[in-house]
Amino acid sequence: MSKxxxxxxxxxxxxxxxxxxxxxxxxxxxxxxxxxxxxxxxTEREKALIALAVSHTVQCPYCIDAYTSGSLEKxxxxxxxxxxxxxxxxxxxxxSLVHGxxxxxxxxxxxx
Amino acid sequence: xxxxxxxxxxxxxxxxxxQLDFLNQPKENGEQxxxxxxxxxxxxxxxxxxxxxDTFQINVGYMCNLTCGHCHVDAGPDRKEIMTRExxxxxxxxxxxxxxxxxxxxxGAPEMNPDFRWFVEELSKIDKKVIVRSNLTIILxxxxxxxxxxFFAKHKVEVVCSMPHFTRLxxxxxxxxxxxxxxxxxxxxLNEEGYGKEGTGLMLHLxxxxxxAFMPASQESLQKEFKKKLFDTFGIVFNDxxxxxxxxxxxxxxxLINSGNYENYMQKLIxxxxxxxxxxxxxxxxxxxSWDGYLYDCDFNQMLEMKLxxxxxxxxxxxxxxxxxxxxxxxxxxxxGCTAGSGSSCGGATS
Numbered sequence: 001m002s003k004x005x006x007x008x009x010x011x012x013x014x015x016x017x018x019x020x021x022x023x024x025x026x027x028x029x030x031x032x033x034x035x036x037x038x039x040x041x042x043t044e045r046e047k048a049l050i051a052l053a054v055s056h057t058v059q060c061p062y063c064i065d066a067y068t069s070g071s072l073e074k075x076x077x078x079x080x081x082x083x084x085x086x087x088x089x090x091x092x093x094x095x096s097l098v099h100g101x102x103x104x105x106x107x108x109x110x111x112x
Numbered sequence: 113x114x115x116x117x118x119x120x121x122x123x124x125x126x127x128x129x130x131q132l133d134f135l136n137q138p139k140e141n142g143e144q145x146x147x148x149x150x151x152x153x154x155x156x157x158x159x160x161x162x163x164x165x166d167t168f169q170i171n172v173g174y175m176c177n178l179t180c181g182h183c184h185v186d187a188g189p190d191r192k193e194i195m196t197r198e199x200x201x202x203x204x205x206x207x208x209x210x211x212x213x214x215x216x217x218x219x220g221a222p223e224m225n226p227d228f229r230w231f232v233e234e235l236s237k238i239d240k241k242v243i244v245r246s247n248l249t250i251i252l253x254x255x256x257x258x259x260x261x262x263f264f265a266k267h268k269v270e271v272v273c274s275m276p277h278f279t280r281l282x283x284x285x286x287x288x289x290x291x292x293x294x295x296x297x298x299x300x301x302l303n304e305e306g307y308g309k310e311g312t313g314l315m316l317h318l319x320x321x322x323x324x325a326f327m328p329a330s331q332e333s334l335q336k337e338f339k340k341k342l343f344d345t346f347g348i349v350f351n352d353x354x355x356x357x358x359x360x361x362x363x364x365x366x367x368l369i370n371s372g373n374y375e376n377y378m379q380k381l382i383x384x385x386x387x388x389x390x391x392x393x394x395x396x397x398x399x400x401x402s403w404d405g406y407l408y409d410c411d412f413n414q415m416l417e418m419k420l421x422x423x424x425x426x427x428x429x430x431x432x433x434x435x436x437x438x439x440x441x442x443x444x445x446x447x448x449g450c451t452a453g454s455g456s457s458c459g460g461a462t463s
Contacts, residue, residue, distance in 0.1 A: 013379065043333070075329030075337065077279060
């Protein structure tokens with residue numbers, strides 16, 4: 001397979017390398033990132049499932065790979081993971097549809 | 113899932129040397145994986161030495177009624193290696209007057225060894241704690257095994273059984289169709305004998321290992337979830353859950369390679385190296401004995417045919433506890449499986 005694509009799966013493992021061009025900001029980001037995913041009021045599994053849903057919303061292939069593995073490693077089931085993706089889909093769909101109210105408002109404004 | 117073992121298929125990975133060669137090969141991009149020995153060295157554990165040997169883990173034979181996708185033994189119905197009563201007697205004679213308190217029986221399905229019950233009875237007579245690693249389904253495999261729960265209870269055998277997941281899908285994908293339902297029935301039979309119930313002293317532990325190319329979740333959270341799901345759905349109770357990481361050898365290695373997950377999984381294990389887990393690996397307090405009486409640092413080294421360095425110590429007939437406790441433990445790349453994350457041993461997480 002040609003490596004000349006925008007997304008290479010192996011680049012996920014190189015995420016840490018972003019520190020190379022800006023070590024200080026890189027460190028700050030990864031320290032923060034690590035803290036965010038630690039067990040808190042939300043469990044690690046809940047955080048992984050939220051991350052999985054968000055990954056689908058931002059449509060980041062690296063994130064989807066990372067949080068599919070991450071969710072499995074935190075003990076999530078296939079059912080839980082698909083429900084998380086449906087949350088992303090529902091919010092995205094809903095975000096379009098809720099603007100339908102605006103369309104209706106405008107329509108009513110324009111029509112006799 | 114095929115029912116023939118790698119050995120029966122004369123698969124390349126049924127040869128220990130080929131597995132070790134593969135584990136030491138560079139990655140596709142030509143880079144080498146960091147060697148396990150160098151990691152140990154960084155954490156001041158090289159050479160790895162025993163602490164105190166407390167457990168004899170005896171593999172009484174590779175025959176099994178199942179052919180699970182992850183099996184590091186490559187066990188199955190077609191395996192003929194079986195421990196004789198003479199070798200069992202040698203094991204008994206070796207540990208009888210020592211501080212070794214626990215005998216952990218494994219296989220294959222240890223219950224399929226024709227001398228299994230005799231061995232358990234003899235070990236109880238010399239007051240050793242006996243653990244049996246049961247695949248559960250064996251209890252239902254043939255009427256002659258149906259009374260195993262009663263036999264285990266009579267000798268207060270600690271039962272450690274495989275139950276990768278509380279969902280049928282995940283369990284059957286790893287262990288074969290129908291295994292989940294049979295395991296549930298067997299667990300109920302064990303519960304009826306008092307296993308897993310408070311106050312009986314009959315210990316029933318479950319073993320979870322991931323049904324795929326990822327590391328196990330936290331043992332504590334899985335245990336809570338397994339307890340709830342198995343009790344709510346089936347009324348089943350048990351004592352502890354052991355979360356075990358799959359080691360990249362034998363059939364699991366074959367799975368990793370065929371599914372294209374090998375490099376990522378190996379890298380994940382290496383990146384998750386945990387010095388605390390490394391300090392508590394089970395090879396430091398356990399000796400593994402094969403069906404033919406050879407000694408190994410662990411059941412994985414046994415499958416990779418990594419015999420002890422000192423030729424005079426290699427067989428149970430020359431058992432010398434003091435010398436064994438002074439030996440160097442042999443390590444290779446598969447050892448990353450026991451030191452990743454929370455650590456992994458036959459008793460679950462180690463840190």
